[in-house]
Amino acid sequence: MSSVDSRTQLAGRNRLELLVFGLGNDQRFGINVFKVREVIRCPKLTDVPHSDSSIRGIADVRGHTITVIDLSEAIGKGRMTDEQVENAFVIITEYNRAVQGFLVHSVDRIVNLSWKEVLTPPSGTNNSNFLTAVARIDKQLVEIIDVEQIFARVVGVADTVSDDVIGEYGEIAKGSDLVLVVDDSVVARKQVESTLEQMHLKSVVTKNGQEAIDTLRRWKEKQPEQLERLAMVVSDIEMPTMDGYTLTSLIRQDSALKGIYVILHSSLSGVFNEKMVKQVGADRFIPKFHPDDLARVVGDALRRHEVHHAVDEA
Template sequence: MSTALHEIDERTNLTANNKFELLLFRLGEAPGANHRELFGINVFKVREILVMPDITEIANAPPYVVGIANIRGQVITVINLPKVVGCKPSKGTSILLVTEFARSTQAFAVEEVNEIARLDWNQVIAADGKGGNLVTSIARLDGDKEGSRLAQVLDVEQILRDVLPNSCGDIMPENIGNKIKLPAGKVILAADDSPLARSMIENALKALDVPYVMAKTGLEAWTKVQSMSDIAEAEGKTIQDKIALVLTDLEMPEMDGFMLTRNIKNDQRFKSIPVIIHSSLTGETNENHVKSVGADAYVAKFVAEELADAMRTVLA
């Protein structure tokens, strides 16, 4: 038990230096390719890795659902990840990744697990514009040197919504509560690397009738905070006249939400700006660490009503 706790503490402490750990695995060959690409998922999302257990097929299951497995007394949906991304495993799917994120537990069948890579977030670049709506970012495993191995970081939230659409509730404006009134000129600054998450956040903010500025990475959000501060100063105002609240994901290329929050809270100009961390990385360990970096609130993805309530509380 002490070893397990030490490993959790060590991984949690990585975030103090804008680092994280990526579990690397393979899913087989893509159509027209004669090699197998590397894929990755944040270790914090992985509960355990198992040799494939007995699977019970479910009648009329969605196309990408293999069935269900009874794992330590919990019945968990098993998703065929190679099939989702369009790969053909030559060795079959003999490994199961049991994951916990966005308030749910599910399992992904994969061909093989390779290693855990410890990376700096600046080794990860956003995948926007590089093709593929199931990939949030590209990890340069050997740094930015020429010929570095690349791993595709999967957008597991998007995959889960595609495979099990009923697992992600739609935003109902009539249930989200009273609209939020911001002083003229103020906006919400939101940062998330997932296109799906950005879309859902935008829909929630529109339902609340609040103006917002969206960023795709923590570094982009941090740059926006500084540039908006310069604009405010030129107008004889402060950054508090421009930004009402920062809403940030945790996992993001270039700079994660922990570092973004720490940068804001450690800067005398910005520390009074409320920060809400909005993440699929649920669990007591993550929530406690969120408090340690100075965030004003933590909301697990994605229930629009809870996000709205947290915003109202923090702004009040």
């Protein structure tokens, strides 16, 4: 709990801890420490027939079977040799409601950063290189991996809302309803947009919290009709420049924006998020990514929005 508390305080100040690691060359990569359960020497791996080539096998770790993904191959930088695997490390992580291991060549250290120091990759690079952000640490560029994009390619992600959920919530949306989507991952944005589209909702997409708050403030000053159409904000938590916690706090501090319904939608999970959701004033938290779960939470928010407008009109 002391670890949870300390990282809660970091997130509340728009900060993070980054685990820096290598994939066999001088380039360094990073992953949020809070997604990391532990780092171990590569255990014995058992092959998984007919799986994606990036999946190097499964391993028994403390009585739990986990899938181990060759991260270098997954992002197109070459498959580890068997000899390299013997000397490699596995970063055991919790993403998207599951535990998995990332096979890496080396693990360097943990650094404490502000999200303001973490920047969106140059235009045109994040699709091909599986990057979600970059940061400069000790005069070296560290690339932060877009894990959602890796999962979509290696494991696959369901993106169709079930007929039952559409039947329950599909008629609630009005043609004028608008959702502001905030996520730094290209794949995650498309997943959320697809879910909203199946619910007959229009979306405006931004890549981080700063873009989102700038958009809301612009609407407040110059396009109040957009705010009137806005049913909710669906935001990721981990994002360069400004995270979802800080975005939510800024929304709640603005008298013209504070009533906006905010859903935080993240691959982070557990006690940490439940605590932060309450602290920053978000309305709901939902772990990524299942289209039915997101659709249900969005549908519940739409009902609230509908009641809100009915009260206003009265």
